[in-house]
Amino acid sequence: MKKKLFLIPLLSFVLVLLLFRYVIYIGYVPTNSMEPTIMSGDKIFGIRIFGELEVGDIIVFEYNGTNMVKRIAACPGDRIKIHNDEIKIPKDCYYVLGDNCVNSYDSRFWDEPFVRREKIIAVILLQ
Numbered sequence: 001m002k003k004k005l006f007l008i009p010l011l012s013f014v015l016v017l018l019l020f021r022y023v024i025y026i027g028y029v030p031t032n033s034m035e036p037t038i039m040s041g042d043k044i045f046g047i048r049i050f051g052e053l054e055v056g057d058i059i060v061f062e063y064n065g066t067n068m069v070k071r072i073a074a075c076p077g078d079r080i081k082i083h084n085d086e087i088k089i090p091k092d093c094y095y096v097l098g099d100n101c102v103n104s105y106d107s108r109f110w111d112e113p114f115v116r117r118e119k120i121i122a123v124i125l126l127q
Contacts, residue, residue: 023047023048025046027044033100034100034104036099037099044060044124045124045125046060046124046125053075053117061120070115074094075089076094077089092116093115094115095114
């Protein structure tokens with residue numbers, strides 16, 4: 001009987017670890033690049049399991065070893081104008097911008113301006 005009681009907290013711990021690793025994302029935003037939507041220091045809650053992404057969705061993604069939070073401005077197949085050139089967003093890629101366009105390091109400034117779908121960690125549900 002004592003062995004079974006020991007398993008309950010152990011299994012609970014493993015379940016919580018799996019839940020946070022594969023389903024839930026909790027973090028915070030250390031910069032003001034998403035203001036006024038998300039203020040610097042705000043906590044965010046997201047889901048790691050998501051379907052089709054749309055323009056306007058706020059995502060967490062990995063860029064150069066750092067997790068970033070930005071809003072999707074263009075989806076695969078969309079056409080946008082960058083530096084007077086019209087380009088089509090490649091398959092499985094997204095063009096992202098911070099809501100605080102004056103103070104946001106985003107797709108406009110990157111050599112490779114697209115976020116690949118496999119780099120997306122979560123879609124923000126609450127902030």
